[in-house]
Amino acid sequence: MWHYKAPLRDMRFVLEHWLQAPAAWSEQPAFTDLDLPLALQVLEEAARFSSGVLAPLNASGDRQGCSWHNGEVTTPDGFADAYQAYVEGGWPALACDPAHGGQGLPQLLDAALQEMLYASNHGWAMYTGIAHGAYLCLDAHAPQSLKERYLPAIVSGEILPTMCLTEPQAGSDVGLLRCHAEPQDDGSYRLTGSKLFISGGEHDLTADILHLVLARLPDAPAGTRGISLFLVPKRLDDGTRNAVRCDGIEHKMGIKGSATCSLSFNGAQGWLIGEADRGLAALFVMMNSARLYVGLQGLGHAEAASQNALDYARERRQMRAPGRPEGVAAAPADPIHYHPAMRLALLRLRTVSQGLRVIGYWGAHLLDQAEYANSEPARQQATRLAGLLTPVIKAFFTDQGFYLASEALQVFGGYGYIGEYGIEQTLRDSRIAMIYEGSNEIQANDLLLRKVLGDGSVALGELLALFEQEASAGGEYADQLSALSAKLRFLVSGIFNHAEGDAEYPYRIAGDFLHLLGWALLAYAWARSARLANALLANDPWYQEKLDSAAFFFSYLMPEIELRIARIDTARAPLTFLD
Template sequence: MNVYQPRTSEHAFVLFDVLRAHERLAELPAMSEHADTALLLQVIDEAGRFVGEVVAPLNRSGDEIGAQWKAGAVTMPPGFRESYQAFWQAGWPSLACAVEDGGQGLPTVVEAVLHEQLNAANHGWTMAPGLLHGAYECIRHHGSDALKARYLNKLASGEWLATMCLTEPHAGSDLGLVQTKAVPLANGRFALSGTKIFISGGEHDLSDNIVHLVLARLPDAPPGPKGLSLFLVPKFEADGQRSAVHCERIEEKMGIHASPTCVMRFDEAAASIVGEPGKGLNAMFVMMNAARLLVGLQGIGLLDAAWQKANAYAQERRQMRAPGSSKAGRADVIALHPAIQRILQTQRAWIAAGRVIAYRTALELDTQKHHPDAAKREAAARWCSLVTPVLKSAWTEQAFCGASACLQVFGGHGYVREWGIEQHVRDARVAMIYEGTNEIQAIDLLVRKTLPDGAAALQTLLAELAAEPGQSQRTRQALQAFSAFVQEQVVPHADAGPDQPFWLADDFLRSLALLLMAWAWDRLATAPDVEATAHAAFWRWVWPEFDMRMGMMNTTLKTGQPAPAML
């Protein structure tokens, strides 16, 4: 009961029965040879086997032992280095990387399935390779030929791991306050000095080298975010010399104990610039956007892992007779009790809908890159831009709240470590914070991606969803109502006060999340063998909450005051 096991048949159901991924991929010349259902199923099954047999069994010991810091070096928990070496040598990090870079050229959605499984199995372990693909894409699109030759293959294969060094003690969400300096050197490189905090995997013994991607400021750079440039600092140079990069300590955290969250100090470390001076955020956002999709998948995976534990326990734990039971005095398994069914079915509804949305997003990423039709590429980019912040925010929040609800199924047993459910609650909490807090995601969606174009992109997305075959009348009505509300109320009143959109942002994102779930469940309902109990559970609460959120936004717009926060 304590060890998660991937259920690859569920992943395959969403991919092939619901989303028809093989048909979508067949439209892409670069992916057509990988559109074979049997091939994709084989990869997913093998991934599930590796994750279940190699990574999942290390979850509890990794949490209890944790990463250990001593004199600047970090030792990972027993079994972590060996399992990671087996992971990259088997080719798992390179699934979606380009063949010319040593990758396998498989669809992004296959990598998405793998990362959902990995995060469900062992969140702390998966933090290490979690940034690999983003770092690879960053170097591939913005690195010089010399940087590509040195680092691209190593990152694509996963032989070397990477970090994303943004945050400083005084600069979290506001990266314009970054003070780390990069001074030009005569040899064309830079001397980089400063301190970065909350750096996942900043130091460890999993790989033989670590590639640090660091935001810093050139001497003549203007203040604010436009003055930032991106630099690469390796742990070891090509000649084997150790860079002037030091791990000062690792944080003692609520969860993900197996992932070293480091304070990193750069003492005039030799650095190479990535991309153009002053365009560091442009290059870094390639990495951040990839990371945000993966964090959304963390939410789905962690919720699934918590549900697996709670469901297994509920099928075995006998207590009082369930309401409606025909045998007086009989002790029934608690899975028959309505209160427990409500908890379990609700989480299943979130998991199933989240998979549809996340896997669709991964398919759109490949469409955006490879489709020969410019209009299809534009539509894919619109989906990814608007849906990614919703996926990251709503499903990481549900991972924490849902894991806590799953703990409730265990009663007092859930509050002790023996059953393993409390680890999921602790581990899941961080996903609401990193890669842009959930509040930042809501602001990004409304203030940066909806209002600047008068909600034109969002209106188009909502119309496309409503026009898809299989959508129920209620979902179409809700999509149209939300579209009208945005056009008639939100956009015209956006400038009623400088803080007006910010008061709306959280309810706005949640409303869109509920609409996307309704769209997803309509898609699920048209596929064979849909999960009837989770389907019914979803429709019981989605529209009441949607109506409530719309009412809260109406109140905010009319009064100019924020509606109360939801508990």
């Protein structure tokens, strides 16, 4: 019953009109050969792969799951063949440098690809999801010899990487990790310790797996300042197995097609990446990419949930709707999408998911601009804005992915709770994204304390200037957007003032502030979308849906902003400690 069709028309609207990406590509030497028709062709091929190859494996992969035997992991039937098709399609190389065998396309197109992969089969996409971030990390920090050895293999899909951070006693507090590395005479290191919750730590998709491992050198400082990053392959160059073993896999609530592994390193040979004791700095280069991808998981779940809920609601007949549209004949029972409660749910699903797409793709576009914009000031501003948006994309998107999957399940009623309709899997799969890659609470702290208060709200000020620039362009919602910007400026000024006398205050309101900024970004997305759609409507009635969604946002969803502002304003009293 569950299905997925990539929303190519909406993706085109975001790329062509909202972001005006083709104009930016034409001015950047790295992308001068890329135009809109070629970009759309890439997305069409990605849609065929996602809908035709991955989506049919989604339910079966969930039912079968992975199996572990004596240190080896077998993925669900069809997963390995799907990965070979992925490799043969050249998808691992999409946004990688041609110098390493890549196609040199923007991260923006890779973001659209990732949305499709996660929407069609989250469990499968976990194996490939970290590859681009690992590629960026090695490209920035690995010694030349390791770049030459491993980057082409990642780009070609011959090797899949993992990220090995978490230990039993060190979850979000990475400074507590105990895995240690001993230097060897040949310049390598021997790593010993245990890691858990390692996605794709062992599998049968590739013969080799490349582990990026955080560990401590002898006499390293305590805490996060004493952590180094190492590259540890599953197989050494002579073909022998390295001393890395999968001790078991987790039995999980969702993404059951993804092997979540416990790994033990028993004197495994590895090589230092970046500087000693600065592993987090080396790893940071992949964080914007990795957290963007996790945010796109939330978008993918929201989109898939919206599609399936709407199709079900059009078919399911229950009672007579009080607001039946004109021209629809009376019947003993109407399709439930005529009922007001269901219309509210379905419009929320559509409006939020399309708004998230705008913001998520903008985040990817900013990463491209941070690297390729023609001036240093433009690159620096793109870097600041990408840093500001990243925790919002990761946390707000994944919160919405889970919430919207739950709302979609409600549309199905009792049928949504059983397996054959598929929406319960979407709900289960979506929940983990709120936890891993830095929990959403940590993202909220990062946003408010580091990205807003920590830089004197410079990046936020630049974002609000864009809100005001859009408001000055006119459009039906210009006044609302202008007023919103003024409210946010005033609110942040008050947060600065109150935080001076109450150091815990920013931590108490961080979650609400992140959601406030998420809804504010959606307001910006829909104000701009409505203005652009209104100019295009005369030649294409498709844009009427954009105007309808914008009207729904500003009538029904905009109050979410006032709710978050009120909660921030009233959170002045200290929290009671629990015994």
